Amino acid sequence: MKLYEFEGKSLLQKAGIPVPVGDVAASVTEAQAIADRLGLPVVLKGQVLGGGRGKAGGIRFAETRDQLAEAAARLLGMSLAGETVKTIRIEEKIAALSEFYMGITLDLEASLPVVMVSESGGIDIESVAKDTPQALYTIHLAPTRAFRLYHALELVSKTGLTGQMLTGVSGILLKLVHGYFRFEALTAEINPLIIAGDGRILAADAKIEIDDSALFRLPDVRAFVRAQAAADPLEAEAVAAGVSYVRLEGGNIGLISGGAGLGMASMDMIKKHGGAPANFLDLSGDATPERTAAALRVVLKTPGVEGVLLNVFGGINNCEQMALGIARVVDELKPAQAVAVKMRGHSQDEGWAILEKRNIPIVKYGTTEEAVVLLLDRMKRKGTGRSGHSGR
Numbered sequence: 001m002k003l004y005e006f007e008g009k010s011l012l013q014k015a016g017i018p019v020p021v022g023d024v025a026a027s028v029t030e031a032q033a034i035a036d037r038l039g040l041p042v043v044l045k046g047q048v049l050g051g052g053r054g055k056a057g058g059i060r061f062a063e064t065r066d067q068l069a070e071a072a073a074r075l076l077g078m079s080l081a082g083e084t085v086k087t088i089r090i091e092e093k094i095a096a097l098s099e100f101y102m103g104i105t106l107d108l109e110a111s112l113p114v115v116m117v118s119e120s121g122g123i124d125i126e127s128v129a130k131d132t133p134q135a136l137y138t139i140h141l142a143p144t145r146a147f148r149l150y151h152a153l154e155l156v157s158k159t160g161l162t163g164q165m166l167t168g169v170s171g172i173l174l175k176l177v178h179g180y181f182r183f184e185a186l187t188a189e190i191n192p193l194i195i196a197g198d199g200r201i202l203a204a205d206a207k208i209e210i211d212d213s214a215l216f217r218l219p220d221v222r223a224f225v226r227a228q229a230a231a232d233p234l235e236a237e238a239v240a241a242g243v244s245y246v247r248l249e250g251g252n253i254g255l256i257s258g259g260a261g262l263g264m265a266s267m268d269m270i271k272k273h274g275g276a277p278a279n280f281l282d283l284s285g286d287a288t289p290e291r292t293a294a295a296l297r298v299v300l301k302t303p304g305v306e307g308v309l310l311n312v313f314g315g316i317n318n319c320e321q322m323a324l325g326i327a328r329v330v331d332e333l334k335p336a337q338a339v340a341v342k343m344r345g346h347s348q349d350e351g352w353a354i355l356e357k358r359n360i361p362i363v364k365y366g367t368t369e370e371a372v373v374l375l376l377d378r379m380k381r382k383g384t385g386r387s388g389h390s391g392r
Contacts, residue, residue, distance in 0.1 A: 003208045015178060040068070049083060141177065246281075254307070258312035315346065327358055343362060344365065
């Protein structure tokens with residue numbers, strides 16, 4: 001479950017990490033009342049779950065009450081990353097001397113959490129990793145070794161910090177690691193972590209995603225569930241259909257898999273050939289025609305999807321039943337996106353026949369890599385895919 005910035009910051013505070021003083025408003029009047037308490041100038045931030053908020057105009061500044069009212073009115077109701085802004089966070093405006101990035105996420109190849117820090121904070125960290133990888137410093141969190149302050153000091157020192165600032169930033173990184181495990185997060189990022197002119201070190205933004213399967217034992221997070229379901233209609237639709245769906249930023253290939261492990265392997269193969277997964281969706285067991293159809297509808301609605309790969313296996317599930325669900329959506333929507341299926345197992349011949357009748361390309365006995373290449377080639381023919389793939 002992805003959290004809004006204000007929700008993420010509340011968890012950071014519980015982990016002992018300082019954040020700018022602020023509050024959340026759902027109207028211009030509430031925004032003015034918060035600004036009166038904080039004092040001007042302030043920063044106004046539209047609360048959405050997607051990224052790229054700053055570039056899209058979702059962060060504004062106000063020096064006067066008139067500017068505040070205008071900025072709040074513009075933000076409320078604005079569409080950012082396909083989501084309507086319903087709340088805004090009003091915070092004290094802080095002059096930053098420097099900005100850093102720190103984050104923790106799962107490294108799927110290593111099967112371990114990886115801690116990352118960079119002196120290039122406040123910008124797209126994916127661009128930093130791609131264009132200047134030498135500016136991103138990492139360390140894996142081993143299950144047999146506790147992450148200590150000296151580990152944080154060693155990592156943060158690579159950014160060039162020294163003295164009290166090195167100690168302060170390293171202390172916050174240690175708290176972030178502890179919070180990551182305490183709240184059973186999949187991702188926990190602070191971007192930027194700012195060093196203010198008055199010497200304070202503050203988390204100016206928070207991007208946190210919690211493991212859905214852990215929500216029942218996390219009272220600090222459980223209160224956020226209803227807001228999350230209402231915020232992302234596709235995730236709410238997937239929950240109603242009984243499938244596990246996570247939207248990924250910047251992807252162009254929708255994915256439906258018959259198992260989490262198969263889904264992760266498919267994501268790796270998509271990336272290997274130059275594509276980018278737009279989502280993760282696991283059908284798991286009991287893939288009825290209705291459930292399969294609902295899953296495909298969700299993926300086709302995912303922003304940025306130019307092609308869809310269904311990588312499923314007829315073990316517990318039935319290939320014929322899954323094919324009926326796929327056919328139902330194809331007949332109903334006639335999607336512009338390319339669709340390719342890798343399907344084998346129980347009732348495979350019947351399932352293949354249903355898909356072949358609709359000219360849906362199938363990989364019957366081949367590999368996931370063959371299925372990815374097939375989809376990319378089909379996308380290229382349709383003119384929907386990005387320019388080429390790696391061909392590795």
